[in-house]
Amino acid sequence: MSSQQKKLKIGNIEAAPGTKSHGFIKAGELPASDVLVPIYIINGSKPGPTLCVVAGVHPDEWQGMEAAVRVYNRVDPKKLTGTVISCPYQNLPGFQGNANIGDHGIGRPNLGSNPLDGTNLSHGYPGNNEGTISQRIAHVVYNQLVLKADYIMDLHAGDTWEKIVPMSWYWTVGNEKVDKVSESMAKSYPTDFIVSSPVKTDGSSLGIRECLNKGIPYVLSESGSVGLLEESTVNFHYTGVLNVMKHFKMLEGDPENVPNVQRIFEEVLSINATHGGFYTCMVDAGQKVSKGQVVAEVKTIFGEPLEKFESPVDGCVFFFRTWPPVMSGDMLLRIVYKIREERGIKKK
Numbered sequence: 001m002s003s004q005q006k007k008l009k010i011g012n013i014e015a016a017p018g019t020k021s022h023g024f025i026k027a028g029e030l031p032a033s034d035v036l037v038p039i040y041i042i043n044g045s046k047p048g049p050t051l052c053v054v055a056g057v058h059p060d061e062w063q064g065m066e067a068a069v070r071v072y073n074r075v076d077p078k079k080l081t082g083t084v085i086s087c088p089y090q091n092l093p094g095f096q097g098n099a100n101i102g103d104h105g106i107g108r109p110n111l112g113s114n115p116l117d118g119t120n121l122s123h124g125y126p127g128n129n130e131g132t133i134s135q136r137i138a139h140v141v142y143n144q145l146v147l148k149a150d151y152i153m154d155l156h157a158g159d160t161w162e163k164i165v166p167m168s169w170y171w172t173v174g175n176e177k178v179d180k181v182s183e184s185m186a187k188s189y190p191t192d193f194i195v196s197s198p199v200k201t202d203g204s205s206l207g208i209r210e211c212l213n214k215g216i217p218y219v220l221s222e223s224g225s226v227g228l229l230e231e232s233t234v235n236f237h238y239t240g241v242l243n244v245m246k247h248f249k250m251l252e253g254d255p256e257n258v259p260n261v262q263r264i265f266e267e268v269l270s271i272n273a274t275h276g277g278f279y280t281c282m283v284d285a286g287q288k289v290s291k292g293q294v295v296a297e298v299k300t301i302f303g304e305p306l307e308k309f310e311s312p313v314d315g316c317v318f319f320f321r322t323w324p325p326v327m328s329g330d331m332l333l334r335i336v337y338k339i340r341e342e343r344g345i346k347k348k
């Protein structure tokens, strides 16, 4: 690391030391217009770590987008050590598609995907610059932001059909140094609800594994539900990002509102519908449940009971689907369990 902060250039977006800048990078083309990825840079006045903040991979999770934009607008580059590079709207086609909700259009398919190709961008890194539109967007974010970062923060929320507890989640990859830093980022959030999972070798955490294998610590946060842009839910993400920046000495001051004791859950299980029908959840996000407790049921459209679901463990509800119509195989809720209790990083 040199003693002088340098000018930063991503695509054709430039920021001199102590300034910020934003713009677009082209990822691909539609029949008559470009597919763009918005990029935001805060270049600090002093050299230091590079933090990458991404949000909006699921295009109806607005709380994280708003928080990431607030970070860009509110952090003073003159008081920043290092650099924040961000993409608050990774799935811009999805975000724009959601503007066209209409009076009764809420049930349209692929709400959490890229409407241009039906892909869930969350699984996208490293992407492919010769692939589909979603693969090209992922390729831009991965190469222009992720690979330039020392740390990654990925801001999510419950989709418009989910209620979720405010929490942070990190994945372990077996690299002790990376795992410890990811854990410290998760513990910097103003929550006592943390999940720690070994990263999977396939499926939903592929993109995360890609980052961790490159030695870049990664934390995902969830806050906000059912499309409500409540101030507390936006502030959860915003405080989390600022706390992580303080933790890494990018900003002065101590992390705020971090509980002294934080619960880290090490196991996650999902309860899925066997039958289609009208589903009701009997528990709330964050609620403790006991083994054998009935947590959800599915009825026929005539009101006849089809199946009741019991929690297989003593644990805590982490999220549940809020929309009653379900098909066979739909995920209804997730429960976390097996608590490892640890002190928070804040020692006062």
Ligand SMILES: [Zn+2]
Residues within 6 Å of the ligand: 058, 061, 156, 157
């Ligand atoms: Zn999400």
